[in-house]
Amino acid sequence: MYATSFVPGMDETIFTPAQLQKLDFHVECHLSTAFVTAKSKWVVPGSLLKSSKNDGKKGNITFAMPVTEKTTVTGVSVQMKNKRFSSGVVATKDTSNMKGKRFGRNTAAPLPSHPEVFALSIPGVPSGETVDVQVTYFQPLAFENGAYVFRAPCTLPDGSVHVNVSLAKVVSVMATSRSAYADAVQVFSPSHPIAIVQQGAGVTQVQLDPVKREQWRNTDFVMAMPVWGGDIAAAGVQQPPGLGDGDTRHSFAITIAPPKPEFVNPFPRDVIFLLDRSGSMGGGIMDAARGALIAGLKDLGPQDRFNVCAFDNLQVYFADDGLVDASGDSRDSAVRWANHHCQARGTTDIMTPLARSLEIFKKNARPGSVPFVFVITDGAVADEREICRFVKQSFKQAAKNGLPEGVTLPRVCTFGIGRYANHFFLKMLANIGRGMNGAAYSPKNVQPEMSELLHASRIPILTDIAVGIPDFKNGVEIYPSVVPDLFAGAPVMISGKCAGGLPQTIEIQVSISHLPHSAD
Numbered sequence: 001m002y003a004t005s006f007v008p009g010m011d012e013t014i015f016t017p018a019q020l021q022k023l024d025f026h027v028e029c030h031l032s033t034a035f036v037t038a039k040s041k042w043v044v045p046g047s048l049l050k051s052s053k054n055d056g057k058k059g060n061i062t063f064a065m066p067v068t069e070k071t072t073v074t075g076v077s078v079q080m081k082n083k084r085f086s087s088g089v090v091a092t093k094d095t096s097n098m099k100g101k102r103f104g105r106n107t108a109a110p111l112p113s114h115p116e117v118f119a120l121s122i123p124g125v126p127s128g129e130t131v132d133v134q135v136t137y138f139q140p141l142a143f144e145n146g147a148y149v150f151r152a153p154c155t156l157p158d159g160s161v162h163v164n165v166s167l168a169k170v171v172s173v174m175a176t177s178r179s180a181y182a183d184a185v186q187v188f189s190p191s192h193p194i195a196i197v198q199q200g201a202g203v204t205q206v207q208l209d210p211v212k213r214e215q216w217r218n219t220d221f222v223m224a225m226p227v228w229g230g231d232i233a234a235a236g237v238q239q240p241p242g243l244g245d246g247d248t249r250h251s252f253a254i255t256i257a258p259p260k261p262e263f264v265n266p267f268p269r270d271v272i273f274l275l276d277r278s279g280s281m282g283g284g285i286m287d288a289a290r291g292a293l294i295a296g297l298k299d300l301g302p303q304d305r306f307n308v309c310a311f312d313n314l315q316v317y318f319a320d321d322g323l324v325d326a327s328g329d330s331r332d333s334a335v336r337w338a339n340h341h342c343q344a345r346g347t348t349d350i351m352t353p354l355a356r357s358l359e360i361f362k363k364n365a366r367p368g369s370v371p372f373v374f375v376i377t378d379g380a381v382a383d384e385r386e387i388c389r390f391v392k393q394s395f396k397q398a399a400k401n402g403l404p405e406g407v408t409l410p411r412v413c414t415f416g417i418g419r420y421a422n423h424f425f426l427k428m429l430a431n432i433g434r435g436m437n438g439a440a441y442s443p444k445n446v447q448p449e450m451s452e453l454l455h456a457s458r459i460p461i462l463t464d465i466a467v468g469i470p471d472f473k474n475g476v477e478i479y480p481s482v483v484p485d486l487f488a489g490a491p492v493m494i495s496g497k498c499a500g501g502l503p504q505t506i507e508i509q510v511s512i513s514h515l516p517h518s519a520d
């Protein structure tokens with residue numbers, strides 16, 4: 001929470017931290033999604049408030065919360081002594097007669113403009129007022145080193161907590177992890193000492209350890225829930241419709257967890273990297289993207305093949321004749337090539353290099369391998385619909401004509417950079433291509449986020465997954481509509497609705513599988 005004051009003549013707004021009295025996180029992790037309620041209590045000293053009269057009696061304050069590109073804020077409420085604000089979704093046509101001060105993100109008050117900060121303006125706060133804020137949101141859990149990971153943004157700005165007040169008196173976290181498996185959920189925290197509150201079949205609840213208060217640090221709370229084991233594990237949960245629900249179908253979620261990489265027979269990949277080098281990629285963005293590309297090249301194994309295309313309105317390829325073996329020498333040559341050719345220039349054409357990549361895979365098909373295209377861009381193009389239709393039709397035609405035995409359709413993975421990329425298009429393209437999607441909105445996050453995406457796809461385990469759910473009167477709805485592949489670094493999560501509920505047994509079918517050594 002910040003008191004805001006505008007500095008005349010400098011066109012600058014000063015954000016001064018308010019005094020935090022309490023910050024409570026209540027977290028429910030269900031399968032691969034975290035549902036969070038964060039409550040905080042603040043006191044805004046009058047000396048910090050600067051109103052239009054500059055008398056320190058009333059003023060605007062700003063609430064700011066770090067978020068990721070996958071966070072969905074579902075509600076915000078603010079309670080003061082004599083007034084209450086609450087967010088809501090209202091149709092534009094219903095706002096014409098609304099009166100009163102605006103609360104939220106579309107106000108005249110200055111707000112932090114950052115894609116990874118959720119900020120709200122709260123108007124007319126009296127001097128010395130106590131302000132209670134409640135935020136509800138949900139976000140998918142990250143998957144890192146074989147564990148689902150939740151992070152609570154509780155790093156407090158300097159000055160918001162008095163130096164003589166310990167964090168243990170201010171911050172609290174209660175987190176519950178629920179899985180679809182009968183075993184107790186394993187939970188640990190690399191950031192804070194935690195204590196188990198309760199543990200049973202498929203559920204574990206923890207809190208910050210009140211005994212080890214001296215070990216608490218002013219940093220984000222991190223909770224990890226390992227799932228890697230010696231074999232592939234699949235499970236499902238379902239929920240019947242509520243009373244009065246117009247949709248009488250059951251909701252369900254099915255999860256498929258990968259085994260540890262050492263239990264998996266590795267198999268080759270054919271990879272083509274398409275890196276946008278248009279003019280908008282200049283400066284730190286291009287440097288970060290190129291660094292992540294180089295990390296991806298170094299992550300290739302000797303059994304893999306690859307190529308690299310740097311594209312703008314033109315294209316240049318590392319290898320003109322298709323795919324090259326990922327030997328140490330060829331990877332080193334590709335790194336030198338990337339440093340020379342991946343420099344920002346020109347405009348953006350995604351269709352041409354993408355179509356060429358699919359043609360390269362067709363001419364260089366290798367049974368038993370999985371082909372990947374990684375599209376890395378920061379822009380929006382005019383032919384986004386045509387690109388999606390082209391990929392969908394190309395795959396449909398290839399399947400209709402029949403693929404050679406052991407040959408798999410290419411996987412299209414996408415990575416969007418910055419707020420001007422069409423992230424919806426990139427997600428849709430990855431969904432059509434059974435690939436993965438990632439994003440970074442600030443230059444500093446491009447390399448770590450993109451490297452994480454490339455590393456997650458390093459070990460494919462199951463491809464062309466089909467889930468057998470009886471379609472009673474066409475009542476089945478599944479998301480995503482195309483079931484993604486299972487990777488050692490990326491579990492599969494399928495959700496949906498079906499009439500009558502799930503059967504006792506669900507068949508999962510794959511066309512190519514690289515199962516653990518112990519499997520039949």
